[in-house]
Amino acid sequence: MPYLLPFNLADLPCETFDFLIVGSGVAGLSCAIELAPHGSVAVLTKQGISEGSTQWAQGGIAAALAPAPHDSAELHEQDTMQAGAGLCDRSAVQVLVREGPRRVRELIARGAHFDTEPSGELKLTREAAHRARRIVHAQGDSTGREVQRSLSEYILDSQDVSVFEYHLTVDFIAHGGRCYGVLAIDSATGQMRFFRGLATIVATGGIGALYKVTTNPPVLTGDGMAMAFRAGAALMDMEFVQFHPTAFAKGPNNPKFLISEAVRGEGAILLNNRGERFMTRYHPDAELAPRDVVSRAIAQEILDTNADYVTLDLTKNTAQEIAARFPTIYSTCVAYGIDPAQEPIPVSPAEHYMMGGIHTDLNGATNVPGLLACGECACTGVHGANRLASNSMLEGLVFGIRTVEAAIALKREGSEPPTLAAFAVDRNGVTPDHFTAEEIESAKQLLQETMWKYAGLVRSGDGLRKALERIDGLYERFGRPEPTREGIELANMITTAWLVARAALERTESRGAHFRTDFPEKDDAHWKRHLLLRSQGADVEILDISTE
Numbered sequence: 001m002p003y004l005l006p007f008n009l010a011d012l013p014c015e016t017f018d019f020l021i022v023g024s025g026v027a028g029l030s031c032a033i034e035l036a037p038h039g040s041v042a043v044l045t046k047q048g049i050s051e052g053s054t055q056w057a058q059g060g061i062a063a064a065l066a067p068a069p070h071d072s073a074e075l076h077e078q079d080t081m082q083a084g085a086g087l088c089d090r091s092a093v094q095v096l097v098r099e100g101p102r103r104v105r106e107l108i109a110r111g112a113h114f115d116t117e118p119s120g121e122l123k124l125t126r127e128a129a130h131r132a133r134r135i136v137h138a139q140g141d142s143t144g145r146e147v148q149r150s151l152s153e154y155i156l157d158s159q160d161v162s163v164f165e166y167h168l169t170v171d172f173i174a175h176g177g178r179c180y181g182v183l184a185i186d187s188a189t190g191q192m193r194f195f196r197g198l199a200t201i202v203a204t205g206g207i208g209a210l211y212k213v214t215t216n217p218p219v220l221t222g223d224g225m226a227m228a229f230r231a232g233a234a235l236m237d238m239e240f241v242q243f244h245p246t247a248f249a250k251g252p253n254n255p256k257f258l259i260s261e262a263v264r265g266e267g268a269i270l271l272n273n274r275g276e277r278f279m280t281r282y283h284p285d286a287e288l289a290p291r292d293v294v295s296r297a298i299a300q301e302i303l304d305t306n307a308d309y310v311t312l313d314l315t316k317n318t319a320q321e322i323a324a325r326f327p328t329i330y331s332t333c334v335a336y337g338i339d340p341a342q343e344p345i346p347v348s349p350a351e352h353y354m355m356g357g358i359h360t361d362l363n364g365a366t367n368v369p370g371l372l373a374c375g376e377c378a379c380t381g382v383h384g385a386n387r388l389a390s391n392s393m394l395e396g397l398v399f400g401i402r403t404v405e406a407a408i409a410l411k412r413e414g415s416e417p418p419t420l421a422a423f424a425v426d427r428n429g430v431t432p433d434h435f436t437a438e439e440i441e442s443a444k445q446l447l448q449e450t451m452w453k454y455a456g457l458v459r460s461g462d463g464l465r466k467a468l469e470r471i472d473g474l475y476e477r478f479g480r481p482e483p484t485r486e487g488i489e490l491a492n493m494i495t496t497a498w499l500v501a502r503a504a505l506e507r508t509e510s511r512g513a514h515f516r517t518d519f520p521e522k523d524d525a526h527w528k529r530h531l532l533l534r535s536q537g538a539d540v541e542i543l544d545i546s547t548e
Helices: 026-038 073-083 090-109 143-157 223-230 261-265 291-304 319-325 327-335 392-413 437-454 461-478 485-506
Strands: 014-022 041-045 161-165 167-175 178-186 191-202 241-248 269-271 310-313 345-354 357-359 371-373 529-536 539-546
Touching: 014 026, 014 178, 014 392, 026 041, 026 143, 026 161, 026 392, 041 167, 041 191, 073 090, 090 143, 090 392, 143 161, 143 392, 167 191, 167 223, 167 485, 191 223, 191 392, 223 357, 223 371, 223 485, 223 529, 241 261, 241 291, 269 291, 291 310, 291 345, 319 327, 371 392, 437 461, 437 485, 461 485, 485 529, 485 539
Parallel strands: 014 041, 014 191, 041 161, 191 371
Antiparallel strands: 167 178, 178 191, 241 345, 269 310, 310 345, 529 539
């Protein structure tokens, strides 16, 4: 098994827990709360407990909470399957939509406050590709912040969960094909530590930092996926990277401020730089078409009109109405000199969400015993080729909690690890390369530019081959990092970027978020299946499994 750094666990401090959770977003913390009554739990997170991607989510959580005939789990299932472009696993979707309403109610019971009607009923909104109002939200457009607040406070008030902030997980430690814990670096001291566990749960989120323009915070460097790949876990659907159509075109690129899908759900329309409404030409649902359709339509309009962005027109609403429904969006736009009540908001696409990830069953189990995964870093097939809006936090809640059962089963097995002396890795005298902070930052920018240009919203075989060539060159130079956060993150970014580009080159069709100019049509006859990539020593094994 390849490890990123040399080590000898016999020389390192060791802490033992029943359950180890790497990541502190909605999936990881939901899992931790449910696991606490069943044994000792440790949560490791490379920054503060609240600094992942969950807090950045604006729109809300999708769940069929409205009574019939207004909504149902069956209708939510149909919408999810349709958005997924024929690649959703129905069994996973059924788990999501049937268990979702209960998980949202549990979240409320634990202290999350969502917006309500004067009657006290939950206030529900609609987003693209949903045929019903089923999105719960908090403070208008701060849902993620409220979910993260409620879960973080619950965990920090608990006596049953140990939280290790500013601990960067480097690798999953395996022996005999089984995972027994993690190697981590304490950022405060720079010291390596071994955390031993009967079950290790990966909940590290997505891959936004791989791209030049993203709505994700910079911490999302694909660490969990890269570590799982090194540990021998299979990764699935890595070619399906979702681009949000309406990121705010002003301000920094990483992260881009998100103009929520809910803005279009409340009636905003998209205009090109000629002032023309254009989405009616691309899809019968116009602004409420699936995200991949809207993103590519915007990109095409930008190209056709030689513009830097399109605009989102919300001017039929007063400033008071916009500020009441979307307070964060309104205040951010005003801070950049845009009053949404007076002029349209400039928007353009940005990388937003990873549909693929570590392949798991419906209870979070991977093909590596002892290693589980949930949330955005995992892939059950629930999103298919294109995630339905606001299903992401629901997935974190539902599958984060479903992972609990598999983790408890691993504890019951009580598999004892071999002696610590068996956990030693050296480099046979090969020392890691030293790079300055400037060299690492330059390499990151080259990777981000490469992924944005060749493995982004529009792809081609030639472009993907160029991307892989560049990524291989980056790996040769930066693939043996020193034990620093910057070097380790870059190595993980390179590995995960290679997996995305390799899977995208393999899938010779266009489907959902994956669009190739050299294969512009969907090909159900050959490609209605999932691609899996798995490390086999120095080689990569490429498998496929049917969605049927």
